Amino acid sequence: MLEIRSLSLVQDGDTCLDDVSIRFEPGQLTTLLGRTLAGKTSLMRAIAGLVQPDAGSIALDGTDWLGLPPWRRPVAMVTQQFINYPHLSVLDNVAFPLLRRGVARDEARDRARDMLGRVGLADFTDRRPGRLSGGQQQRVAIARALVKKAPVLLLDEPFVNLDYKLREGLREELIDILTAETGTMVVYASTDPREALQMGDRVVLLSEGRVVQAGPPRTVYGAPVSVAAAQVVSDPPINLLELDVAEEGAEVTGLGAVTPADLGRALPPGRYTLGLRAHDLRLGGPHAAHVALTEVSGSETVTHLVLAGQNLVMLERTVTEHALGATIGIGLDLTRARVFDATGTLVPNGADHG
Amino acid sequence: MYRQKYLFLLPGLLVLVAIILFPLLFTIRVSFSSWDVYNPGLNWIGGDNFTRLLADSRYWQALVRLSLLTLATVTLQYVLGFGLALLVWRDIAARRLFRVLFLVPMMTTPVVMSVIWRTIFHESLGPLNPILDALGIGAQPWLSQAGHALAAVMIVEIWQWTPFMFLMLLAGLLSLPQEPYLAARIDGAGPIRTFLSVTFPMMAAISTGAILIRLIEASKLMETIYVLTSGGPGTSTETTSYYIYIRGMRDFQIGYSAALSLTYLVVMIVSLTVIAKALTRMVVKD
Amino acid sequence: MKHTSYLALKYLVVLAWSAFVVFPFLWMLSTSFKSANGVTGGATWLPWLQYEPSTAGWSALFGGPGGVNILRPYLNSVIVTLSASALSLVLGTLAAYGLSRFTFRAGPVRNGDITFFFISQRIMPPIVLAIPFFLMLKTLGLLDTLTGLILVYIALLLPIAVWVMVDFFNSVPRGLDEMAWMDGCTPVVTFLRVILPNAMPGLVVAGMFCLIFGWNDFFFAFTLTFTKVQLLPVSIVALNSSVTPWWALSAAAIVSVAPLAVLAFVVERFLSRGGLAGAVR
Numbered sequence: 072m073l074e075i076r077s078l079s080l081v082q083d084g085d086t087c088l089d090d091v092s093i094r095f096e097p098g099q100l101t102t103l104l105g106r107t108l109a110g111k112t113s114l115m116r117a118i119a120g121l122v123q124p125d126a127g128s129i130a131l132d133g134t135d136w137l138g139l140p141p142w143r144r145p146v147a148m149v150t151q152q153f154i155n156y157p158h159l160s161v162l163d164n165v166a167f168p169l170l171r172r173g174v175a176r177d178e179a180r181d182r183a184r185d186m187l188g189r190v191g192l193a194d195f196t197d198r199r200p201g202r203l204s205g206g207q208q209q210r211v212a213i214a215r216a217l218v219k220k221a222p223v224l225l226l227d228e229p230f231v232n233l234d235y236k237l238r239e240g241l242r243e244e245l246i247d248i249l250t251a252e253t254g255t256m257v258v259y260a261s262t263d264p265r266e267a268l269q270m271g272d273r274v275v276l277l278s279e280g281r282v283v284q285a286g287p288p289r290t291v292y293g294a295p296v297s298v299a300a301a302q303v304v305s306d307p308p309i310n311l312l313e314l315d316v317a318e319e320g321a322e323v324t325g326l327g328a329v330t331p332a333d334l335g336r337a338l339p340p341g342r343y344t345l346g347l348r349a350h351d352l353r354l355g356g357p358h359a360a361h362v363a364l365t366e367v368s369g370s371e372t373v374t375h376l377v378l379a380g381q382n383l384v385m386l387e388r389t390v391t392e393h394a395l396g397a398t399i400g401i402g403l404d405l406t407r408a409r410v411f412d413a414t415g416t417l418v419p420n421g422a423d424h425g
Numbered sequence: 426m427y428r429q430k431y432l433f434l435l436p437g438l439l440v441l442v443a444i445i446l447f448p449l450l451f452t453i454r455v456s457f458s459s460w461d462v463y464n465p466g467l468n469w470i471g472g473d474n475f476t477r478l479l480a481d482s483r484y485w486q487a488l489v490r491l492s493l494l495t496l497a498t499v500t501l502q503y504v505l506g507f508g509l510a511l512l513v514w515r516d517i518a519a520r521r522l523f524r525v526l527f528l529v530p531m532m533t534t535p536v537v538m539s540v541i542w543r544t545i546f547h548e549s550l551g552p553l554n555p556i557l558d559a560l561g562i563g564a565q566p567w568l569s570q571a572g573h574a575l576a577a578v579m580i581v582e583i584w585q586w587t588p589f590m591f592l593m594l595l596a597g598l599l600s601l602p603q604e605p606y607l608a609a610r611i612d613g614a615g616p617i618r619t620f621l622s623v624t625f626p627m628m629a630a631i632s633t634g635a636i637l638i639r640l641i642e643a644s645k646l647m648e649t650i651y652v653l654t655s656g657g658p659g660t661s662t663e664t665t666s667y668y669i670y671i672r673g674m675r676d677f678q679i680g681y682s683a684a685l686s687l688t689y690l691v692v693m694i695v696s697l698t699v700i701a702k703a704l705t706r707m708v709v710k711d
Numbered sequence: 712m713k714h715t716s717y718l719a720l721k722y723l724v725v726l727a728w729s730a731f732v733v734f735p736f737l738w739m740l741s742t743s744f745k746s747a748n749g750v751t752g753g754a755t756w757l758p759w760l761q762y763e764p765s766t767a768g769w770s771a772l773f774g775g776p777g778g779v780n781i782l783r784p785y786l787n788s789v790i791v792t793l794s795a796s797a798l799s800l801v802l803g804t805l806a807a808y809g810l811s812r813f814t815f816r817a818g819p820v821r822n823g824d825i826t827f828f829f830i831s832q833r834i835m836p837p838i839v840l841a842i843p844f845f846l847m848l849k850t851l852g853l854l855d856t857l858t859g860l861i862l863v864y865i866a867l868l869l870p871i872a873v874w875v876m877v878d879f880f881n882s883v884p885r886g887l888d889e890m891a892w893m894d895g896c897t898p899v900v901t902f903l904r905v906i907l908p909n910a911m912p913g914l915v916v917a918g919m920f921c922l923i924f925g926w927n928d929f930f931f932a933f934t935l936t937f938t939k940v941q942l943l944p945v946s947i948v949a950l951n952s953s954v955t956p957w958w959a960l961s962a963a964a965i966v967s968v969a970p971l972a973v974l975a976f977v978v979e980r981f982l983s984r985g986g987l988a989g990a991v992r
Contacts, residue, residue: 119889119893121892140892140897141889141892141893142892142893142895146893147893148890148893150886152884152886154884154886154887154890155890156887156890156891156905157909158908158909167894168894168895171894171895171896171900172895215894219894
């Protein structure tokens with residue numbers, strides 16, 4: 072078990088990590104989900120020993136890691152850039168970490184060849200990495216990370232610099248390989264909520280260097296504990312609406328008066344934020360909205376709307392063409408909205424829904 | 426954790442400190458002594474050497490001469506080097522051959538070429554005067570008259586070191602992005618306007634670097650003088666380095682030449698820093 | 712019409728400068744095949760037509776009559792230049808790697824200041840160092856020896872090596888080092904196994920500059936050696952003072968200048984492939 076406690080890191084005056092505590096269990100795949108600069112890379116670099124945190128502790132099975140330089144920590148890492156050793160052949164690249172750990176040359180090469188076969192590069196062992204495509208280079212890097220069988224495997228957005236198709240394919244291959252490796256703690260960083268929710272046994276949401284929520288993907292997605300968590304975990308972006316509840320009645324900015332029945336619950340007076348996911352908006356309804364932009368991707372349509380001066384996003388599970396500037400009627404299913412209080416904290420409502 | 430980092434830095438640093446710093450400290454100490462042929466050794470005469478130096482008009486003349494010579498040759502080298510770099514930058518046949526040719530002089534040993542230049546400037550047997558005669562300019566007293574001797578030194582320096590400017594500036598030109606030129610062409614800018622508003626501004630930083638390096642190197646000028654004119658006729662081509670060499674290595678006035686050296690070093694560091702600041706400010710403002 | 716005249720002017724200028732560049736070389740080549748009569752006959756260029764060619768100058772270099780022994784000084788120059796360049800390259804590359812990858816602090820001194828200390832040595836006029844060097848080598852018993860010269864040349868070349876290599880290493884992604892660390896390499900092993908095998912372009916440029924400045928130095932060789940050891944430039948300048956045998960002088964100059972002139976081709980190749988931009992900036 073890798074235990075991180077109260078880790079803090081400030082670099083060049085910017086807070087990269089702020090009191091981060093996480094536990095990683097063997098055999099578990101944890102995704103770190105957060106926007107760019109949320110602290111994912113900083114956390115991984117701290118685990119690998121590439122940066123020294125200002126406070127906190129990192130320990131593997133009770134052994135302190137902070138005193139260990141990177142070359143003494145049993146970690147493997149794949150980064151966004153395809154980094155391989157330019158002067159070595161693909162085979163020697165993958166055998167390199169084994170040789171450095173004292174494995175005999177022949178055995179190292181056999182194991183490297185085996186690993187290259189598993190990432191589909193059996194025919195490229197004699198090439199230099201510079202002569203491979205981006206996807207192939209990243210496979211070499213993945214093979215080099217996996218061949219060590221390090222107990223901690225860090226994957227920092229490994230596919231972000233590849234094109235979409237390649238990314239999907241490689242991700243599935245990686246999952247196949249990883250499920251065969253038992254006992255490894257895998258940490259996978261991503262900016263893409265869908266990817267994170269599909270992949271991990273557990274999701275950790277990071278925002279501005281802090282852990283905002285951690286748990287199984289379904290829980291995190293269904294009940295984001297705060298506005299920040301809801302924003303990180305929603306794709307397309309979650310719609311945020313202002314709700315004002317007073318003794319005489321409630322009003323949502325831009326929509327007008329609402330009743331407790333509309334909301335599916337009664338709330339004490341106060342100011343709230345409603346988080347409504349894009350798929351909880353539907354075409355056909357009482358509210359007139361202007362179409363600002365329509366994107367069709369696959370069998371889904373994402374439409375950006377302006378309703379009474381507020382920007383909203385609607386997701387339809389069909390292909391629909393909306394003319395730009397057209398006025399369409401939409402409905403909002405507020406019973407499905409997450410309700411956050413004035414501090415941005417979730418106000419629970421019994422069971423959560425997907 | 427990274428204790429090994431000292432293994433990288435220290436060997437080189439210690440060697441350089443040992444070779445440079447101790448001699449420099451020693452020079453400072455010697456400059457306060459009257460060490461010469463008759464009284465070798467480190468006595469203490471306070472600032473006498475420096476008082477003497479203040480009244481040494483031959484030294485100050487050499488310093489002024491060096492400054493003017495340096496500024497003039499480096500300016501010419503820059504203008505010529507930039508011009509040549511622009512000419513063989515693109516759109517010219519056999520440009521790689523010309524590039525090689527233009528680089529060759531900086532690879533040659535300056536003193537050896539100076540010896541050859543001396544035979545070229547020879548008034549009766551050298552090849553230069555017959556050519557000037559044929560062109561109707563007439564033979565010149567190259568090494569026997571002050572003005573001509575200075576011109577000869579400048580010609581040799583320009584021949585030897587314009588290639589360095591050429592190298593730096595061509596490397597700069599070759600690394601320039603293409604987009605601004607497309608934009609200029611779309612705007613219908615002519616070659617002169619393109620140069621002034623696109624090329625020159627983008628070359629400002631590398632120009633500053635090249636000029637500074639050449640100023641530093643040129644202000645050490647002495648080998649060419651030693652071979653070509655020996656400071657003559659009279660003292661008319663003496664540079665600071667050459668004068669210090671005469672005092673120190675020929676007259677063996679070690680103490681006095683140490684004082685001259687230190688003053689020279691301080692003057693150079695101060696003036697080069699001022700020039701560097703001024704040039705950088707010009708670049709940043711643009 | 713205007714375009715044609717512009718083009719003609721362009722080629723005219725390029726050819727004129729080429730002539731200026733080539734002029735001393737042609738003169739030196741022509742003179743090297745002259746005899747005493749050929750020289751005193753005035754400035755002539757064409758063998759057979761204008762003067763009777765002779766190999767006196769060339770044979771004088773290799774133990775012929777009018778003997779100028781250039782072999783020993785040549786060898787000395789090769790030894791000093793190669794040893795000092797190699798040592799400077801080793802020390803300079805190590806220091807540059809350290810400065811580019813790690814943080815050094817000593818009081819107010821930071822990495823940038825240390826790098827500046829190295830490079831600023833180029834500002835030092837040779838004459839300022841000549842007398843202390845002279846006395847230092849005398850104390851060490853290294854005056855008039857190859858070892859002494861090599862030591863002094865390191866002071867000359869090390870700043871160049873550091874300057875070029877710091878720039879080079881700064882252009883090599885740090886991710887490469889970090890990968891090697893995570894693959895179990897200590898910094899020293901990382902440097903030897905990963906960085907050095909990929910540093911060839913930088914080493915070539917740095918080595919070239921070291922060779923040029925080492926081979927072409929005259930002043931230190933001149934002030935720090937006398938009779939036992941002589942370097943090539945010194946022995947050629949020595950020819951200048953006697954009743955000058957221009958033919959032998961020219962032949963010697965050609966032999967001395969030729970090996971490095973070839974480097975112009977190497978530099979041009981780097982230049983045209985854009986490999987020098989990083990090293991020069």
